[in-house]
Amino acid sequence: MGERNRVGAGPVGSEQMIAEARKAVFVMFAFVAFVWLVQLANFADGYDLSRDYGVVSREPGALPHVLSAPFLHWNWAHIESNSGPLFVFGFLAAYRGVARFLALSLLVAVTSGLTVWIFEQSAANTVGASGLVYGYFGYVVVRGLFDRHLIDSLIGVVMAASFAYLLTVAVPGTPGVSWLGHLGGLIGGLVGAWLFRNRRPRGDVPGPGPAAGPGRADGDPGQLTQGKPSAPSGHPRADLHKELRDLGLL
Structure with a gap:
């Protein structure tokens, strides 16, 4: 996107990423904790909640239950098997x-x-959080491709290689x-990765850069980032350079 950092300033992208990651940890902890609280109430009620609010095919009264x-879950083993993947894939999503994650969750629950x-x-x-798990998995695997984001693409490759067995279920x-x-x-996760992708206007050009100085020749379209040149906005490698800057490699 041609984002510039002031000389001597920290990488804005990485700071924002850390803040969102911290927020995601708390959100997923609260999410999983809520699911377990519902399980406690469900267990105490003899699993009547599952019987009353699960999805039964083509039963009109059960249609709203896609959200509940x-x-x-039906038992402790059921919720235990879902909780770990729910937290991991939910955090990555x-x-x-x-x-965007909350909108994705609603979409996946519905689909x-x-x-x-x-x-x-x-x-x-039918009840259980496994539908969400599969939605988050699909989202994480392809999100980087739609967003043209190096880090997310690498995460997607690792997740696809490590958890490909999920597709057998x-x-x-x-x-x-x-x-x-x-x-x-x-x-739903695959569709969500496309619907909620980062939309970057074509020809997006940043404001005027700093005057010519060390590390930049007069008329050079490259931008200074902490005193180091980077690819100009619109350049095929501009996104890659930004990701490398976020990682501290440029």
């Missing part, structure tokens, strides 16, 4: 912006729940598992 089902509500053939009652064949909910969540 992700917070409900949220550290670039909590507001996951609607997929079950429309296509599930049995009368099974998003296809038919695993008994007792709502693969439709997983698939719907995954699709």
Whole structure:
């Protein structure tokens, strides 16, 4: 984006990233804690909450439950298996912006729940946060490609390579598992990565740079960043240079 830093100032991008990451930790801690509090109430009530507010296919009264089902589970093993991935993938989805993460969560909950509500053939009652997990996973894997963001692209590659086995539970064949909910969540995460991508105006040009001086020849379009030249806005490597500056490598 051609962002400039004052000579001697710290990298603004990295500071903002750290602040958002800190906020994301608290958000995900509160999110998972709330899910566990709901589980305690659900357990004390004999899991009536899951029976009353889960998603049952093509039942009109259960359609609003697409928003409640992700917070409900059938037993302790169910919530334990979801909590770790929920926190990890949720944090990775949220550290670039909590507001965007909340919008993504709503989208994924709807796509996951609607997929079950429309296509599930049995009368099974579906609950659980795994649809969100798959949505966050899909979002994290492709977000860097849509945002043209080096760090996020590297994270996506690592997550895709490390957790590719998750895709085996998003296809038919695993008994007792709502693969439709997983698939719907995954699709929602992929769509969300495109919908909530960073939209950069074409030809975005920053304000006038500093006058010619050390490290910059008169008429050189490069910009000074802490006394070091960087690619001008619109240059194919401009985004890469900014990411390297955020990492302290330039």
